[in-house]
Amino acid sequence: MTATDQLTELTADADAAGERLDRWLAGQIETLSRSRLKALIEQGQLRVDGTVLTDPSAKIAAGSVYALEVPAPRAADPVPEKMDLDVLYEDDDLIVLLKPAGLAVHPAAGNWTGTLVHGLLHHCAGSLSGIGGVERPGIVHRLDKDTSGVMVVAKSDAAHQGLAAQFAAHTVERAYIAFTRNAPSPKAGRIETRIARAPQDRKKFVVPRDPHSEAGKHAITNYATLARYGQAPGAAIGTGLAAKVECRLETGRTHQIRVHMGHIGCPLLGDPVYGNKRGNILAISDNGRELKDFRRQALHAAILGFEHPVTGEDMRFESELPKDMERLEKFLERL
Numbered sequence: 001m002t003a004t005d006q007l008t009e010l011t012a013d014a015d016a017a018g019e020r021l022d023r024w025l026a027g028q029i030e031t032l033s034r035s036r037l038k039a040l041i042e043q044g045q046l047r048v049d050g051t052v053l054t055d056p057s058a059k060i061a062a063g064s065v066y067a068l069e070v071p072a073p074r075a076a077d078p079v080p081e082k083m084d085l086d087v088l089y090e091d092d093d094l095i096v097l098l099k100p101a102g103l104a105v106h107p108a109a110g111n112w113t114g115t116l117v118h119g120l121l122h123h124c125a126g127s128l129s130g131i132g133g134v135e136r137p138g139i140v141h142r143l144d145k146d147t148s149g150v151m152v153v154a155k156s157d158a159a160h161q162g163l164a165a166q167f168a169a170h171t172v173e174r175a176y177i178a179f180t181r182n183a184p185s186p187k188a189g190r191i192e193t194r195i196a197r198a199p200q201d202r203k204k205f206v207v208p209r210d211p212h213s214e215a216g217k218h219a220i221t222n223y224a225t226l227a228r229y230g231q232a233p234g235a236a237i238g239t240g241l242a243a244k245v246e247c248r249l250e251t252g253r254t255h256q257i258r259v260h261m262g263h264i265g266c267p268l269l270g271d272p273v274y275g276n277k278r279g280n281i282l283a284i285s286d287n288g289r290e291l292k293d294f295r296r297q298a299l300h301a302a303i304l305g306f307e308h309p310v311t312g313e314d315m316r317f318e319s320e321l322p323k324d325m326e327r328l329e330k331f332l333e334r335l
Helices: 021-028 034-042 116-124 157-168 256-263 280-285 323-333
Strands: 006-011 046-048 065-070 086-090 094-099 148-154 173-181 188-198 201-206 217-229 242-249 299-307 314-318
Touching (some): 021 034, 021 065, 094 116, 157 299, 173 256, 173 323, 217 256, 217 323, 242 323
Parallel strands (some): 148 299
Antiparallel strands (some): 006 065, 046 065, 086 094, 094 148, 173 242, 173 299, 188 217
């Protein structure tokens, strides 16, 4: 919390027990509307007895302490910031670059400065497409903050419209390299499900338990196992403790690969949301700190291919694994 943020702490009395959270807060904090309070809760700005709660409909527990952090007002438009960008290709219409892990793509709660958009505004000096709005100029697709790899950004409106149409039609080639806990069985396959927001955590996504559910959005991931590492005890020969997997997207849902690989029992190593169980056997084998020090989901956007939206030229970009994933791979190879 910065010095200009506001923190309000409230202790619920017995009369409030069972009342809906956002309704109760609206009665306690007259300066904020219920809709504003709901948004703050969903953004993770509320803690109950020290634990983040993101469900506005949760019921009040008597005696609990509710701490709401209200971020300070921010500038309406992102301000250009000088940033070292790893540019693979650039012309008047688009820019292709390597996004490092740890860099958020666009401004959002917790990342109002220092994002890729801020760096692009400085680098492109006003030539980004405005179709995405002031907070997402030129952004036609995104990578999670802690996912590394190749991205394309539109500089002209024509490029933005053309690239957006290709992503919508699923004609863009997108291949990711992931390291997973456990190895997929079968070695290659197609995962086709719906992906919806988790009922109890708005920041998390899940595959609905009901196979006939219409919740969320349709998602398809094709995967192929490139390598298996170790031998799972008590399992059939060739059942790996971990794997290197190539994932190719037909759709582009939020957290899609992370959700789908977890759904088949192979969560990404290092994933703090969908797979932070590191596995006792893997942890015991980690004599160095390659696994212990790997603090992000092991996911890298390795290939991006598309048709240039203005010239029609076929374009394809490949990226090697970043250093942290190379170190992780060497650890796995020693299993």
